[in-house]
Amino acid sequence: MSSPPNFVSDSADVVIIGGGLAGLAAALDLSGRGYRVLVVERKQYPFHRVCGEYVSREVLPYLRRLGADPAPLGPASLTRFRLSSPAGRVLDSALDLGGFGVSRYLLDDYLYKLALARGVAFVLPATVADVTFDPAAGRHTLTLADGRQLTARLVLGSYGKRSALDRQLGRAFFAQRSPYLGVKHHLRLPGFARDVIALHNFRDGYAGISAIEDDKLCFCYLTTRDNLKASGGTIAGLESEVLAQNPHLADILRNAERLYAQPEVINEISFAPKQPVEQHLLLLGDAAGLITPLCGNGMAMALHGAALAAPLADEFLRGHLGRPALEAAYAQAWHRTFGTRLRVGRAVQRLFGGPVLSELVVGGLRHWPAAVRALMRQTHGAPF
Numbered sequence: 001m002s003s004p005p006n007f008v009s010d011s012a013d014v015v016i017i018g019g020g021l022a023g024l025a026a027a028l029d030l031s032g033r034g035y036r037v038l039v040v041e042r043k044q045y046p047f048h049r050v051c052g053e054y055v056s057r058e059v060l061p062y063l064r065r066l067g068a069d070p071a072p073l074g075p076a077s078l079t080r081f082r083l084s085s086p087a088g089r090v091l092d093s094a095l096d097l098g099g100f101g102v103s104r105y106l107l108d109d110y111l112y113k114l115a116l117a118r119g120v121a122f123v124l125p126a127t128v129a130d131v132t133f134d135p136a137a138g139r140h141t142l143t144l145a146d147g148r149q150l151t152a153r154l155v156l157g158s159y160g161k162r163s164a165l166d167r168q169l170g171r172a173f174f175a176q177r178s179p180y181l182g183v184k185h186h187l188r189l190p191g192f193a194r195d196v197i198a199l200h201n202f203r204d205g206y207a208g209i210s211a212i213e214d215d216k217l218c219f220c221y222l223t224t225r226d227n228l229k230a231s232g233g234t235i236a237g238l239e240s241e242v243l244a245q246n247p248h249l250a251d252i253l254r255n256a257e258r259l260y261a262q263p264e265v266i267n268e269i270s271f272a273p274k275q276p277v278e279q280h281l282l283l284l285g286d287a288a289g290l291i292t293p294l295c296g297n298g299m300a301m302a303l304h305g306a307a308l309a310a311p312l313a314d315e316f317l318r319g320h321l322g323r324p325a326l327e328a329a330y331a332q333a334w335h336r337t338f339g340t341r342l343r344v345g346r347a348v349q350r351l352f353g354g355p356v357l358s359e360l361v362v363g364g365l366r367h368w369p370a371a372v373r374a375l376m377r378q379t380h381g382a383p384f
Helices: 021-032 057-065 104-117 164-168 225-230 235-241 247-255 298-317 323-349 355-365 369-379
Strands: 011-017 037-040 054-056 076-084 090-101 121-123 128-134 139-144 149-157 180-188 196-202 205-211 217-224 264-269 281-283
Touching (some): 011 021, 021 037, 021 298, 037 149, 054 298, 057 090, 090 196, 104 121, 149 298, 196 247, 225 235, 235 247, 281 298, 281 323
Parallel strands (some): 037 121, 076 196
Antiparallel strands (some): 054 090, 076 090, 128 139, 139 149, 180 217, 180 264, 196 205, 205 217
């Protein structure tokens, strides 16, 4: 385990478990309010994550307030949406609010360096093995995998889709097997429209492709272990035998240049409902609730979660809000802000993946553009 030079203490006002978008944004927000913030991240920056890498423009006012405007990264501007059925039938629509595309490899590292420069302490690479809370002292104790301990007045959990910490916290979803796996490539594909985010359905899955920085594309798909097993247990077999049944995906797979030898892969992706507060931890991003990739707005939700948590944490740390009131207020704000998005996302996911139903839905929506835009509004928020 290593620590940058600004790491000076094992005690902090706030410890954040996980240095993804939500954790880094919360660190920037709370350090800007004058608090000692420490982030524990299990990897060394920069690194790739399985992620669609599309961000709704709703996040831009918040990022600018944090002094973290992504414009210097050269993100792609995304203004159009395309959806195809497994047989290749296409629906096109405008994106009312629009979004931008930027790799997590670049964006997370950018936010990390900003946080480091502003006095946020990091412990990395390191894994949190256990978190306990002492109600008498009003403090958390975090035990790292190497035995080292940290203490904090408040802990935020921003550790992603699934962690061994979920087992330690006794979270219900962790005991349930999930059939889903996610795969991500970075590609180059001459002629691909850089203002389009496209979602292409195939049997028991769907793939998203959209532009990111430096003339690159993010190609990320969700499918099942059964599809992988039936294709010989290899990603190459899965792509050639299952994804390529959609003619649009066949064209991408045939013509694109793959920018790294092996894709990023993650297993056991669960869309089961979660709670945003567990054993006095405020949870952010995918740790609090995972929106289906079909709705494509998880990155914006992660950043918005930080924007909800930080001012409430500030009130608590100043002594203006007790811990029960803090936890209740955060849970209410989280459900009010994201509850509909998650419910709609899960409902929409059930409409796709099956070849017959997917064909019917795409065919119907092609003639009902108002319904398409209504679905987008339900899974995207307003600028905050």
